[in-house]
Amino acid sequence: MYQAVGAPGSRMTRITWMLEELGQPYGIVKAKQHTETMVRYNPSGKMPALVDGDFVLTDSAAICSYLANKHAEKGMGGADARERAMLLSWLFFAQSELEAPLWNKLKHRLLLPEDQRAEVGAWTAAEFGREIGTLEKRLGDRDYAMGDRFTAADVLLGHCGQWARGARFEIRSDRVNAYFDRVLARPALARAKAKEAEAQ
Numbered sequence: 001m002y003q004a005v006g007a008p009g010s011r012m013t014r015i016t017w018m019l020e021e022l023g024q025p026y027g028i029v030k031a032k033q034h035t036e037t038m039v040r041y042n043p044s045g046k047m048p049a050l051v052d053g054d055f056v057l058t059d060s061a062a063i064c065s066y067l068a069n070k071h072a073e074k075g076m077g078g079a080d081a082r083e084r085a086m087l088l089s090w091l092f093f094a095q096s097e098l099e100a101p102l103w104n105k106l107k108h109r110l111l112l113p114e115d116q117r118a119e120v121g122a123w124t125a126a127e128f129g130r131e132i133g134t135l136e137k138r139l140g141d142r143d144y145a146m147g148d149r150f151t152a153a154d155v156l157l158g159h160c161g162q163w164a165r166g167a168r169f170e171i172r173s174d175r176v177n178a179y180f181d182r183v184l185a186r187p188a189l190a191r192a193k194a195k196e197a198e199a200q
């Protein structure tokens with residue numbers, strides 16, 4: 001059985017959401033960042049990690065890609081080299097373009113020692129807004145990132161959307177807002193959150 005390692009409500013939700021979508025049984029090993037437990041799974045001390053037997057994998061986008069490809073029959077990955085490349089393109093876009101401004105703002109507002117904080121509100125809002133424009137164009141009139149099926153790309157993008165809404169980043173695109181509404185309404189995400197809450 002898979003084990004998702006990390007703290008409820010963190011990027012670990014990307015992993016529990018994927019596992020729920022795939023219908024895979026899993027446990028949760030609760031661990032906060034930089035604790036002894038977390039460092040056992042990830043030398044950086046960052047969460048989440050996935051344990052699959054004797055295989056330990058870190059970094060949420062890689063974990064989502066691994067699970068999608070391992071359970072290819074569920075259609076959450078790519079059927080051929082081009083589709084797999086396109087999925088990776090979406091995963092990298094989600095992390096490097098959408099997540100980066102969210103994460104930078106959080107770090108500079110709350111997480112870094114006070115003497116290392118800088119005012120990043122304006123540039124993170126501007127950069128995030130610009131990439132929402134990119135997302136709108138890339139999505140076009142598709143329901144999901146890869147077309148008419150829900151994939152690992154939507155888990156990463158949707159999680160960034162949830163984070164952005166929680167952190168009150170402005171999303172000035174009806175199409176992107178409708179897309180985030182669609183993916184965040186997935187019953188699998190609600191199940192993942194309920195399971196994380198049970199593990200608290």
Ligand SMILES: N[C@@H](CCC(=O)N[C@@H](CS)C(=O)NCC(=O)O)C(=O)O
Binds near residue numbers: 011046048058060061
């Ligand atoms: N690239 C990693 C980033 C992981 C990450 O930064 N996780 C946060 C919690 S959601 C963390 O552990 N932060 C601790 C730190 O930045 O020192 C991933 O996507 O899994």
